[in-house]
Amino acid sequence: MTSDYVMYNDVYSIPSVARLTTRTFRYILPGSTHSYAFLPSKTSYSDPELLTKGTFFSIRTSWHLRRDIKISTQIQKGPGDDRPTALQIIEDEGLHGKLADKVMVVTGCTGGLGIETARAFCATGATVWITGRNIEKLEAVASELRKSSGDSSRVTALEMDQTSLASVRSAARTVLATSNKLNILVNNAAVMATPYELTVDGHESQWATDHLAHFLFTGLLLPKLLSSSTPDFPSRVVNVSSSSHRNGPPDFSDLDFTGGREYSPGKGYGQSKTANIWHANRLNRIYSGKGLHGISLNPGGIWTGLQKHVPSEQIEKWKADANLMKGTMTSAQGAATQVIAALGSEFRSTGGIYLENCRESVSAEEAGGDGGTLYGYKPWAFDPEGEATLWKVSSEIVRVQI
Ligand SMILES: NC(=O)c1ccc[n+]([C@@H]2O[C@H](COP(=O)([O-])OP(=O)(O)OC[C@H]3O[C@@H](n4cnc5c(N)ncnc54)[C@H](OP(=O)(O)O)[C@@H]3O)[C@@H](O)[C@H]2O)c1
Numbered sequence: 001m002t003s004d005y006v007m008y009n010d011v012y013s014i015p016s017v018a019r020l021t022t023r024t025f026r027y028i029l030p031g032s033t034h035s036y037a038f039l040p041s042k043t044s045y046s047d048p049e050l051l052t053k054g055t056f057f058s059i060r061t062s063w064h065l066r067r068d069i070k071i072s073t074q075i076q077k078g079p080g081d082d083r084p085t086a087l088q089i090i091e092d093e094g095l096h097g098k099l100a101d102k103v104m105v106v107t108g109c110t111g112g113l114g115i116e117t118a119r120a121f122c123a124t125g126a127t128v129w130i131t132g133r134n135i136e137k138l139e140a141v142a143s144e145l146r147k148s149s150g151d152s153s154r155v156t157a158l159e160m161d162q163t164s165l166a167s168v169r170s171a172a173r174t175v176l177a178t179s180n181k182l183n184i185l186v187n188n189a190a191v192m193a194t195p196y197e198l199t200v201d202g203h204e205s206q207w208a209t210d211h212l213a214h215f216l217f218t219g220l221l222l223p224k225l226l227s228s229s230t231p232d233f234p235s236r237v238v239n240v241s242s243s244s245h246r247n248g249p250p251d252f253s254d255l256d257f258t259g260g261r262e263y264s265p266g267k268g269y270g271q272s273k274t275a276n277i278w279h280a281n282r283l284n285r286i287y288s289g290k291g292l293h294g295i296s297l298n299p300g301g302i303w304t305g306l307q308k309h310v311p312s313e314q315i316e317k318w319k320a321d322a323n324l325m326k327g328t329m330t331s332a333q334g335a336a337t338q339v340i341a342a343l344g345s346e347f348r349s350t351g352g353i354y355l356e357n358c359r360e361s362v363s364a365e366e367a368g369g370d371g372g373t374l375y376g377y378k379p380w381a382f383d384p385e386g387e388a389t390l391w392k393v394s395s396e397i398v399r400v401q402i
Helices: 022-028 086-092 112-123 135-149 165-178 205-228 243-247 265-290 305-309 312-319 322-327 331-343 384-398
Strands: 017-019 056-059 103-106 127-132 155-159 184-187 235-240 292-298 354-356
Touching: 086 112, 086 331, 103 112, 112 127, 112 135, 112 184, 112 331, 127 135, 135 155, 155 165, 165 205, 184 205, 184 331, 205 235, 205 265, 205 292, 205 384, 235 265, 235 331, 243 265, 265 292, 265 384, 292 331, 312 322, 331 354
Parallel strands: 103 127, 103 184, 127 155, 184 235, 235 292, 292 354
Antiparallel strands: 017 056
16 A cells, blocks of 8 residues: 555445545545555556546545545645645646636635635636735736736726625625526635724624624625526535634624623634634525535635734744644645535535545544644534524524524
């Protein structure tokens, strides 16, 4: 058995068919000793390099088999290592210039992952809307993306301040009035570890920016997402969550820390990031039968503007941790998981799952527990009752029945 590659075992019934390339395949199952992947011919392979780019084969994605797959840090060497970038995902998926008839929206495109996600989307030839609160900064990004993609007509900068529900409504109105379709929405914008502050609408700023704004924006865009769905290209909402969902679920008794709960930046961020997962799960539960999937993910660790409110002692601690540093990536690599969530053919007709490292994740316990890695989801990440409560409470707050 070779370390970073996958073994092929017996062929059983095949529940789903995925188109994977050698690169994504290698990455999806790094260091695993057990996996179950098959060619339609039922040929057993011992060398995955034999799978040429674009080879079709089947992979069992069922949970009981996935349990055997361990997350490995063996191939992680820090920013710029072997892990794929968002643009490499587009190449691997064979999507370069292939989605000229699609429309995609990415929130929070004046920083790290949003820019790289939009860049990858531009490479598909799609019409791409990028949002941000600072329109000058956003226009500069749009102009750079137009230059790098070589087509000036396909990127539009859309002002949206996520601390204001009115601003979110106005941005959604613009998309609805201007675009005849919407295929992909990536809810990426966020703030982290902010000092306590209430928005103009009276909500704690992380809760407002990271969850409420996305809940409202998605709700208003839903009719367009649903009407744009086709059997071969179901619409998709991708919620960018975080390993920090592990800080805890939403506390519905005091979401804004106005009722006596002591404010903690970590708790505020954690409840918002769990809400991102629940929102995607619930969307998928309600709308997957109608051609809309909701999917969530943790992009991994990337040094971006997101850490600007983190105390410097904490940053120094992280930087002194060699293992943690090996896990960090460039923004282009961090955006890969959201791009594969949005456009990966293996996830095209699926949702209600949480991705990390460009693949469906496992529980935190299986990923190594709290003392091991920051990967894996906590038990509360999949909680239908919590999801339903979040849906009801959020609908009431933003005053939209979804
Ligand atoms: N970086 C990581 O290690 C990491 C780890 C796990 C999860 N994530 C998640 O990845 C996503 C992207 O984060 P990032 O690392 O790319 O962070 P980033 O570089 O700080 O980008 C965040 C984006 O959100 C925007 N934003 C913040 N507040 C806003 C508001 N009120 N209205 C509109 N836009 C607003 C920022 O705009 P401004 O430029 O105006 O601030 C920026 O464009 C987030 O959802 C984050 O939670 C990141």
